Amino acid sequence: MQKALVTELRHEPKRAPDSEGLSRVPRIAIIGGGFAGVATAIKLLDTGTRPLRISIIEPRSEIGRGIAYSTRESAHLVNGPAKLFSLYPERPEHFAQFLARFAGEWNWRDPLSPDFVNAFAPRSVFGDYVRSELARAVARERGVGLGRGGLTLEDLTREILKALIKDWLDQNLPYMIERLVKKEIERMVNRAEKL
Ligand SMILES: Cc1cc2nc3c(=O)[nH]c(=O)nc-3n(C[C@H](O)[C@H](O)[C@H](O)COP(=O)(O)OP(=O)(O)OC[C@H]3O[C@@H](n4cnc5c(N)ncnc54)[C@H](O)[C@@H]3O)c2cc1C
Numbered sequence: 464m465q466k467a468l469v470t471e472l473r474h475e476p477k478r479a480p481d482s483e484g485l486s487r488v489p490r491i492a493i494i495g496g497g498f499a500g501v502a503t504a505i506k507l508l509d510t511g512t513r514p515l516r517i518s519i520i521e522p523r524s525e526i527g528r529g530i531a532y533s534t535r536e537s538a539h540l541v542n543g544p545a546k547l548f549s550l551y552p553e554r555p556e557h558f559a560q561f562l563a564r565f566a567g568e569w570n571w572r573d574p575l576s577p578d579f580v581n582a583f584a585p586r587s588v589f590g591d592y593v594r595s596e597l598a599r600a601v602a603r604e605r606g607v608g609l610g611r612g613g614l615t616l617e618d619l620t621r622e623i624l625k626a627l628i629k630d631w632l633d634q635n636l637p638y639m640i641e642r643l644v645k646k647e648i649e650r651m652v653n654r655a656e657k658l
Pocket residue numbers: 467494495496497498499500520521522523528529530531540541542543586
């Protein structure tokens with residue numbers, strides 16, 4: 464059986480409780496770190512008014528994606544426009560703004576909707592959004608991921624970056640190699656012509 468990853472998040476709205484206080488801090492375990500689990504953690508981190516310790520227990524290597532948003536296939540789209548996929552109902556444009564900021568970097572553009580509000584985004588990009596919002600909510604907190612055996616903020620950021628870099632390399636490496644090989648062939652031909 465796959466080992467579950469336990470991500471520990473700590474929410475301390477005022478000042479860090481001392482060690483005695485820490486033992487009284489309510490502990491919340493979220494079983495399943497897919498979409499609903501991570502959305503819950505984001506809401507708890509953003510709106511909680513008292514210290515909390517949150518553990519997310521998730522067997523997948525990446526939290527925040529679940530089954531639906533783990534696909535890397537860019538043709539697998541979400542089933543509605545971006546304005547319906549914001550994590551914040553009071554800010555329906557939020558996901559569209561995320562797309563406008565980052566989609567270009569991933570070579571994804573919606574041909575029909577330049578402002579992204581009505582774009583049907585790839586499911587993997589929605590997963591990136593959920594994960595980046597968790598990273599944002601965690602970063603806003605000082606005491607992040609310090610639990611024993613849990614991820615640190617650095618680990619979380621590295622994990623997110625690793626996935627982004629892998630996607631970028633998957634898309635660009637063949638082209639880069641092709642360009643280098645072409646250049647090398649041109650160099651050899653030029654050298655041969657000079658002989
Ligand atoms: C192929 C597909 C496409 C979809 N497309 C859309 C879409 O476009 N729009 C839409 O609104 N909805 C879509 N859905 C539905 C989507 O899954 C839900 O909207 C949402 O992601 C469900 O969130 P969830 O947290 O309940 O489940 P998930 O996001 O799947 O998260 C459940 C998590 O629990 C973990 N888990 C399972 N068993 C255990 C265990 N024993 N212990 C600990 N963790 C465990 C899993 O690894 C997983 O990460 C789609 C679903 C699928 C399958």
